[in-house]
Amino acid sequence: MEPIIHIKNISKHFGAVEALRGVNLDIVRGEVVVIIGPSGSGKSTLLRCINRLEVFDEGEIMVDGIPLDSAENINAVRTEVGMVFQQFNLFPHLSVVGNITLAQRAIRKRSVKEADQIARDLLFKVGIPEKADAHPWQLSGGQQQRVAIARALAMNPKIMLFDEPTSALDPEMIQEVLDVMLGLAKDGMTMVVVSHEIGFARAAAHRAILMDAGQIIEEAPPDVLFSNPRHERTKLFLSKVLI
């Protein structure tokens, strides 16, 4: 099958630091991929290269057949790729519905009424329909992150990228966000998730990837990777994560 995300030999430097060193990765439609690895391993950088929030130095990335080479193509890719951030990044000057309708109206050119209806349906889907008219500062972290997911879904993305979506949350709020993500995976969304939530990876991912020092060390179905890692580096990392 033709991969929906095609990453070929990309490299990226931050000054003298090599963040990515010739990474190759193909992801097919409907696949859920979880990327784990120690901090500084390049996993977030790789994720951010997929929608070109990070500029890479070498290599090429194609998303749904579109190469990330011109400003026009990059914007086209971004409308098809939803992104969820560790820090939520909701727009504080807008209500919850305002957050979810802004890009729908500006880019998808939907009417106020249509965008509003889509926003409310998505809030129902992520389990907080009653927060439609609240402002971000009135929500808990878990609720804010669910709004952020709804905001990305409102653009009808073909791919969702999650950059440590639960790392900034209090422990009791992690599950409510993971539940939404599990639902998305079950619906067949193509997802790339940078996260250390091993439980989520086991339940939803088709493939787990361990990165270290800007390279992919090992990739396998999550059960295999977590129970039977082949590489020493993977074993060492998992021994610290799986206590």
Place this chain on the structure above:
Amino acid sequence: MDVPKNPDPDLKKVLNEIPGGGPMASFDRWWILLAGVLALILILITVSPDPYLRILYFVRDGIVVTIVTTVISFIFILIVGLLVALMRLSANRFIVTIATVYVEVVRGIPLLVQLFFWYFAFPSIIQEIGARFNIEIFKNYLANPIAMAVLGLTFCYAAYISEVYRAGIQSIGKGQMEAARSLGMNYSQAMRFVILPQALRVVLPPLGNDFISLLKDSSLVSVVTVADMTRRGREFMAANFIPVETWTMIALLYLVMTLLAARVITWIEKKTRLEK
């Protein structure tokens, strides 16, 4: 502000009351000050209408000129200042250089000298160009004092205001821009819908300060023949030789204007404030 004997355990509430002693305290102070200034003017013009009422009557058109010059200049300043700020944040080195040179040059020259330049030197340059290239309109160009005053004030203040805008825009976390861009917005959409609405709230207080400075600095335009409040005051004094009364009255009039402006600014700030 009264310091509570038993400190409120609710730290957030206490912190909210610290700046300026809380909204009520500053409102009261402003109200007393304005009432005092207005009462003083009223007493002066009723107790001794000659010369105070005569002064007020004489400078009344100057009051209008001061307000009109300040407000029109400020509208241009807000627009030009924002454009310069966006230029300084551009990815294009050439555009950044132009904007930076403009800001540095303007900040290094006194406003009074700039006003002299626009009123006296600029028209001469235009006439010279007209003479050299035989362009009739340029040859007969005469500076309109108010237009030159607005141009001079805008040219100078836009440089300062652009720095205020720039600081405001840069104070918005880069996650906001990334979130907007990752939803498919281009740079200008992200600026318009996400960054600027937040940045403008941040810069309202310093913009308000600059408006009040401008209101006062507009008195400098009196030296380039604009018949503003200050110039009318000088004319009155020249005819009547009563400097104390004249400049007391003019000072009180400026004070009323700046106090009212400060109040309007605070009101706008409150209306647009975001809870955090």
